[in-house]
Amino acid sequence: MSSREDRVIERELGNVKLCFSSSRDDLLGKSFEKVSEAVKESWRTSLKVTPVDALDPCYEIKCLRQPQVSALYSILSHLTGHERKDVTVVMPTGTGKTETMLASICGLPVDKALVVVPTDSLREQTFNKCISLGKLRELNAIHKETLNPVTALISGRLESNEELSFLLSANVIVTTPHSLNLSVPQIKKKLFQACSHLFVDEAHHVKAKIWRSVKEAFSGKDVVQFTATPFREDREKVGGKIIYNYPISLAQKSGYFRNITFKSVYEVSDIIGDKKVAETAVAQLREDLSNGYDHILMARCETKKRANDVGEIYKENYGDLNPVVIYSGMAGQKKKLKAVVEKKHRVVICVNMLGEGFDLPELKVCALHDIHKSLPITLQFAGRFVRDRPDLGSPTFVANICDQKVEDTLKSLYEEDPDWNRSLQRISEASIKREVEFQELIENSVTTGNEVPLENIKPALSAIVYKVDSASFDVEISKVPLERGEKLVASIKISDPNILVLVTKIDVSTKWAPLSELSQVEWRLIIAFHDEKEGLLFIHDSSKTGARSRLVKFLAKNPDLLKGDHVFKSFGNIERLVLQNAGLNKGRRGPLRYVMYTGIDIETAINDLAQGASYKSNLFGKGFENGLKVSVGCSYKGRVWSMSSAPVIDWIDWCREIGSKLNDDLIDPNSILDKVMRTREVSHVPDLVPICLDWPDYLFEYGFSSVSLEVMGRSYNLEDACFSIFEFQSGKIGFDVSVGGFSEKYSYTISQNGYQVKRLSGDFLYLNNKDGKRLLEEFFDNEESPSVFFEDGSKLFENLHIVRPDDFTIPHYRVGLLKQWSWGVNVRRESQGEEKNKDTIQYAVISKIVQQHESWIVFDDDGANEVADIVSFRNEGEVLVIEFFHLKYSHGASPGSRIIDFYEVCGQVVKCCKWVGEFDKLIDQLKKRERSRVNANKSSRLEKGEFRDFELLRQHGGRLRKEYKFYVVQPGLDTKNVSADVLSLLGSIDLYVKETTGHNMVVIGS
Helix, strand or coil: CCCCCCEEEEEEECCEEEEEEECCHHHHCCCHHHHHHHHHHHHCCCECCCHHHHHCCCCCCCCCCHHHHHHHHHHHHHHCCCCCCCEEEECCCCCCHHHHHHHHHHHCCCCCEEEECCCHHHHHHHHHHHHHCCCCCCCCCECCCCCCCCEEEECCCCCCHHHHHHHCCCCEEEECHHHHHHCCHHHHHHHHHHCCEEEECCHHHCCCHHHHHHHHHCCCCEEEEEECCCECCCCCECCCEEEEECCHHHHHHCCCECCCEEEEECCCCHHHHHHHHHHHHHHHHHHHHHCCCCCEEEEEECCHHHHHHHHHHHHHHCHHHCCEEECCCCCCHHHHHHHHHCCCCCEEEEECCCCCCCCCCCEEEEEECCCCCCHHHHHHHHHCCCECCCCCCCCEEEEECCCCCCCHHHHHHHCCCCCHHHHHHHHHHHHHHHHHHHHHHHHCCEEEECCCCHHHCCCEEEEEEEECCEECCCCCHHHCCCCCCCEEEEEEEECCCCEEEEEEEEEEECCCCCCCCCEEEEEEEEEEEEECCCCEEEEEECCCCCCCHHHHHHHEECCEECCHHHHHHHHCCCEEEEEEEEEEEECCCCCCEEEEEEHHHHHHHHHHHHHCCEEEEEEEEEEEECCEEEEEEEECCCEEEEEEECCHHHHHHHHHHHHHHHCCCCCCHHHHHHHCEEEEECCCCCCCCEEEEECCHHHHHCCCCCCEEEECCEEEEHHHCEEEEEEEECCEEEEEEEECCEEEEEEEEEECCEEEEEEEEECCCEEEECCEEEEHHHHHHHHCCCEEEECCCCEEECCEEEECCCCCCCCCCCHHHEEECCCCCCCCCCCCCCCCCCCCHHHHHHHHHHHHCCEEEEEECCCCCCCCCEEEEEEECCEEEEEEEEECCCCCCCCECCHHHCHHHHHHHHHHHHHCCCHHHHHHHHHHHHHHHHHCCCCCCEEECCCCHHHHHHHHHCCCEEEEEEEEECCCECCCCCCHHHHHHHHHHHHHHHHHHCCCCEEEEC
16 A cells, blocks of 8 residues: 555445545545455455464564464465355454454455444444454555455445445445344345355354344355354354364463453442442552553443442442443433543443443453353453553452352352452363364264254153163164155264264155145154163154164164063152153053043042053153152153253263163162052042142242232232131131231132132232233132142142042151250240340250251241241261251140141141252342341341352352251150150151152151
8 A cells, every 4th residue: 555644435325334445546536346346356465474473472563463363374274175164263352353354354365245243333343444454554464555445334224226236346344133134135135145255253142043044144155253252141052163262361371461350349238239349449440540540440230220320329429530321222322432432431330331342441440230140241341351551550350249140150250359360261261162172072973964063952851762782873874774754864973972863854744634645844853872881772763653673773782672661660769759641551452442641630540550450651740859850751662751852962861860770670660659649639628737838839940030929019029928827627728828018818618610719808919920910819719729738748739639549658757756955945935036036946946056067057047938947058078968947836835745836837847848959049049038138237147157158058069969858846845755646747747858858857846
C-alpha cells in the first residue's frame, strides 16, 4: 500500500453496508465487483510471515505471536488438505483470534468468506477490523501492497435479490445468526451457496438452533471455528476437529495474560454480602487509580433487578466514582457505553453485556455480585480482564464465596484463598484435554458409511444379554448379518472399550395402512458391548424386534441368551419395589394367552404368579437400591431396560451394573415378588392410624421451585408449607395445610366413586404452577391428593392403597436396638428454640452429638417443614454418615410406653425418607433454611461447623459412599418395659427405614 492515508468508500442498500478502504485512486473509482477481483489477486502473494520470528522473544520487529503463527499454519494445512471437515481452533481470549482469522482468509486466499459472530457489538467490531485487515500490516504479517477486502455488514433481514447482488460484491461478509435467521429463505440459501468458506467466532454458540442451521448449510464446504472454550454452557460439544489448542498456561507464561488477584468475602446475608463485595472492589479500584493505572470497575449481576439494586449500593456509597447501570433494552444504552469508554464513569454495573464484542482493556477490577456458573462463560468472561498492556495493572476479581452454586469444574475458584491463575489454567486445560481425548477416541475408531457422531448418540438404557466364551468386533463390516430388508448406513468400531455401533435403515409398512404399498423409513441403532470380565455380550437394538441371534453368532463364540427367570435377577437388591407394569403368560401348554396388568390390577398379576396360574413375561417397577431411586424392567425373552437414555459411555456403565447382578449366584429370581408392594383400589379410608401427610411424590422429585402457594395476595414456597392431622375417625381424615401464619382445614374421604378432599374452614389457599392458579382444594380434589402414610408403613394416594403382601408379617421392633439415655432436662419440652434453651430434649441431644461424634456439621432444623429436628454429617473413612434425629416430647412426666408418644414422630421419620439418596438436594435445603434464618437476623441453625463447610461437605463428601441413619428420640419411653403396640408401630417404621436405607432405625429412650 502507499504511504498516503486510506480513504473509505461506503455504500448502503437496505440492511447491507459495503466498505472498501484504500489509498489507490485507480481502485476507488471502480465498482465493488471489480475491486473485489483485484483484492483476491493481491491476496495470492499477501503473506510475509516468517514463522521462526515468533519464537524469538528478543526479535525487535513486530510480528504475529507464536500461537497466531501456529494456528494460522494449522488452518492453512487443513484448508489445503483432502478432507472437508469442520475444524476448531482453541485460543484463549486476548491471544489474537481475529488477526489469525484474517491472516487465514487472505493467506489462502479465500474466494468469499462468511464470518458469523454471536452479538451485534462483536459484529461491529469484527466488521471494522476486516475493513483494514486489523493489525496484520502493523505485525508485518502481510505485504504493504496487499489490498483490504471489500467488506459487507448484514445488520438485519435480507429480503430482495437487489440486496443479495449488492452484498455478493464483497470479499468478506460479516453478520450474526439472528440477522440470517430473519432473512428470506431463498435469499439466504443463495448467499450460502455463493460463499466458499464459513468462519465462526466464539464458536461455543454454534450448537444453538439458529447457529446450527447456518453451519449445516455449509456441509461439504470448509468451516473454521474459533473459540476460547470448545464446550458450551449447556454442556453440549461445539464439534469440529480441534486442529490447534493454545493452553492458558502458555498464555500466562508468555505474558499474554496478566495474573489475576482474587479477593474473597464470606457473608451468609445477601445484602451484607453485596455491600462487602462492593467495598472490597472499590478499595482495590482506588488503590489502582492512586498507582497511576487508568482502571475501571465492573460489577456483574445476573438480572436487571439485581443490577438496579446493586447499583444503588454503589451510588449511595461511592458517588464520586460516578457509577452507572447499563443493560440491554434500557434508555440511552449506547450513550452510556460511550461515556464508559471515555472514562466518565469509573464504576459500571451491568447484566451479562460487557462480554463478547465489548473490548475495553481498562476493565481491570471485577466485582462478581452474581457469578457465572458454567466453565465456558467463566473462561471467556475472565479473558476480558487479563489482557496485557504496559500502561495497565493486573486484574482483580472480588466475590462472595458463600453458597456459590456452580458446576463441579468451577468449585475450586470459589473456595477460600483460591489461586485463580492456577485454577483457571487447570480447569480449562482439563476440560479441553477431555474433549481432545474424546476426539482421539473417535479418531482411533474405524467408521464406515455416513458420518454419525458418537457424541450425538444417546441410546435408551436397554439391552439383550448373552453369556459368551469370547467376542471379537474385528470383523468385516460389510459381512455383518442384518435383518431381511435392512441396510447398513454407518458403523463405528472402538477397540477399548470393546464397542460396535451400527446404524441401519429399513422400509416398514405404515401402521395406519399396513396392507397397502405405503411404507416409511425406520432408522435403527444397534450397539454391541463385550464385558470381558463378566463374560457377557450386551446388544442394544432400538427396534426391539428380536434377539439379533445371527449378529451375535457372527461376533461371539458359544453365545447363550440369558432369558427366562434368570434375567429377573436384575431386580436383585432393590427394596420397596413397586411394580408399575406386569405382563403374564397364562398357562405353559397349548396356546399362550398374554395379559398386561398396570396400576391397581398389579395385585391380580401378583396373585396369579403366586398361585402358579401364570408365569412372568415382563415386569417393570421402581424402588430403592443402595440409597438411590432406581427403575428396572425385564422381559422373559431376555431384555433388560430402565426408563432413561444416556450417552454410549454411560450405557456401558449401566450394562456393567446389570451384568454383575446376572452373574450373582446369591440372587434368587423367584423371590423378587416376596416383598413387592401391592396397589389396591379401596372404597373407604383404611382403618389404620394415619401418622403423616405429604405432598404428592412427583412434586419432590421434579422440584418445588416451579410451584408456589398463594394466600391473601402473598406468595410462599411450597416447601415452606406443612401438613398436620387434627382428626381421624373411621372413614375420614381431617388435616390442615399451614404456611406463613395462614392455614386451611380439609377432610379426606373415599367412597365407591373415588376419593374426595373437601375444604372445611380457614384461609383460602391457592396453588400456582405452569397450569395456572387454582384453589388448593381444587388441586387436591381434581388433580393430585396428598400422600397419607399409616402406622403399618402403608401409603394412601387418592383411592389407591399401597400395601405389603397379605401373608407378610411385619416383625416387632427388636428390643436390642433400643438405646437408654439419662436425661437431666424437662422431657416434656422438645425444642430448644432460637434462644437455645438448655432445659430441652433437643439441647441435650445436640450437646451429646457434638461431644461424642466427630461430626463435620450438626444442624438444628427444628421448625415447620423440617428435614429432621437435628441433621448430622460425619466422616467414617470412606463413608459419609448422614444422621436424622427425630425428637418428640413426652406426654407424661415419667417414662412409660404410651403409643401417643410415637405416632407423630414416626410420621416425621417416614416423610424424611424422601431425602435418602438426595445428597445435593439435602445440602441445598439446609443451606436455604440457614440463610433464611440469618437474613431474618435470627440465631444460626448450625450447632457445629460453619456455613462455608456445606460446600466442603458437598465437595469432599460427594466422593464418599453415603450411609443414611435414622434416630427416634423419645425420653418418655421406658426402654425396659415397652408395650406390644409400641413395638409393633416401631417395627413397621423400622422396616420402612431399613428397606430404604439398608440400616435399622435406632430408638432412644429412658
